[in-house]
Structures are given as C-alpha cells and as structure tokens.
Amino acid sequence: MYSNKFKKYLLALAFLCPIIFLPLNILKAHEIVIDIFTFEHPWVNVLSGSSNAAMYVKIINKGDLADHIIGASSPAADRLELHSHFIDDSGVSRMRHVMAIDIPPKGFVDLAPGGGNHIMLIGLKGPFFDGELIPISLTLKNSGILTIDAVVESVGLKPKLSEESDVSDANKSHHKH
Numbered sequence: 001m002y003s004n005k006f007k008k009y010l011l012a013l014a015f016l017c018p019i020i021f022l023p024l025n026i027l028k029a030h031e032i033v034i035d036i037f038t039f040e041h042p043w044v045n046v047l048s049g050s051s052n053a054a055m056y057v058k059i060i061n062k063g064d065l066a067d068h069i070i071g072a073s074s075p076a077a078d079r080l081e082l083h084s085h086f087i088d089d090s091g092v093s094r095m096r097h098v099m100a101i102d103i104p105p106k107g108f109v110d111l112a113p114g115g116g117n118h119i120m121l122i123g124l125k126g127p128f129f130d131g132e133l134i135p136i137s138l139t140l141k142n143s144g145i146l147t148i149d150a151v152v153e154s155v156g157l158k159p160k161l162s163e164e165s166d167v168s169d170a171n172k173s174h175h176k177h
C-alpha cells in the first residue's frame, strides 16, 4: 500500500534528519559539560598563513570552590600558553603570558576576543579546516586535566570538502586527509 510506503519514508526521514543536521548545529555553537564545568563553544581562531592561533571559550563553574587553569596542551600545536592582555606605555594592547587563569566559584570566566584572556596555540601542526575539531587539554589546579574539543573557525581557509575533492594532481588523489 502507498500509505505504508509513505510511513516508511517518513520514518527513514525522521532518522536521517538528526544525522544530517546535528553536526551543523554543533559547529554553530557547542557545549561540553565535564563535572561542575560547562564549556560554552570552545573555538580556535585560525588565521590563514599564521602558525599561531588563539582559543576562546566561556567556562562556567557550578562548584563552590574557585579553580585555576594552570596549563594547556594539544596535539595540534607545539605548545600552548595562557595569555592575557595589558596596555603598554604607548597605549597599545599587548599579549602577555600569565601563570594562571582563574575560574570563580558559582560564576564564569569568558575567554573572548577583544583584549581578554585566551589560550595561545604556538606552532600549529596544521593545516586545519573550518569546522574541524581540535582536542585541547586544560590543566586545572584542583580538578586535574580536562580535555575539550574546540572547533576551528578560520578566516581565508579552504573548506575541507573542496580540498578533498581536488584530484587534479594524480599523486595527491591517493592521499586521504
């Protein structure tokens, strides 16, 4: 019967839709919850041609005690540094290496572009593509090492798909990214 076929079609659609649309939603804004911490949309600002990048994330602490980021590492870069900004004598905003980034209790710290704290990735082992997830391990003084996936949001990079479909070079076509 037609109606049975149609029902099967709808059922198939219902299962397929989340698979198709979920990754797109994750790329727009994702959230990682580990214990008392919520990491809102960790992302890495990769600029074309630069071997360094900044990671941003809002970290919410639901616990009663403060914690402190005292280190970070990632397989995606040679080393990670905790950075903040200060205004130098001539009024220019400069980055500086800090020993810790505090996460207040029952509060949050917002690592955001525009002069605040960030995690600097130095010596990127790219290339990276828009939407790619980079694991970042944060060392917290009290809570130990927490690993989150940060999404690459780049400027001036090719999307992964066009890179993969480039088969103009016969040798390259054998490589899988």
Ligand SMILES: [Cu+2]
Pocket (backbone or CB within 6 Å): 054, 083, 084, 095, 096, 118, 119, 120
């Ligand atoms: Cu920096």
